[in-house]
Amino acid sequence: MMTSLANYIFVEPWPFWAGGLVIGLLVPLLYNFYNTALGVSTGYGNLAKIIIPGSRSLNWIKSQFTETWSWRVYFIAGIILGGFISARLGGRPLIIPEMGQFTIIAGWPALLNAIYFFVGGMLLGLGARIAGGCTSGHSIHGIANLHMSSIIVTVLFLAGGAAAANIVRVLFMGGGF
Secondary structure (H helix, E strand, O other), rough: HHHHHHHHHHHHHHHHHHHHHHHHHHHHHHHHHHHOOOOOOOHHHHHHHHHHOOOHHHHHHHOOOOOOOOOHHHHHHHHHHHHHHHHHHHOOOOOOOOOOHHHHOOOOOOHHHHHHHHHHHHHHHHHHHHOOHHHHHOOOOOHOOHHHHHHHHHHHHHHHHHOOOOOHHHHHHHOOO
């Protein structure tokens, strides 16, 4: 019984309405208990402060995120732990050397893959800071509150993601327009 419940919660994809319901309830709960918006990029800012606390390059973080061990750090930890639990309960190995079809088709060495995804993650974080928040913060919270900047940025996120996916497909995977 417990195994099937854990499988249903952690391994099987949730129906769209259940995921939407949980996220939809999380937004007002965060406002009620923490007076803040749901977002992931700010948690990475807090995490950077914890990992390299004395860095002068993080001065922009210090002014924005005064509380280092905020709920956002635990939120990030929960995302990572949830992914780990889901993978393990789903029977996946502890370490997977590829990241889907891209790394299989590209055929790069593991170090080059790691550098590629690290740089991509850094650019993602930079873009989130320039945009004043991440996709979840703008798309879930901002649009729900009818913030025009969030609506515009979400459209740009989607357009940029579609363009980048097609460029990667054409350049690295042999696809055509």
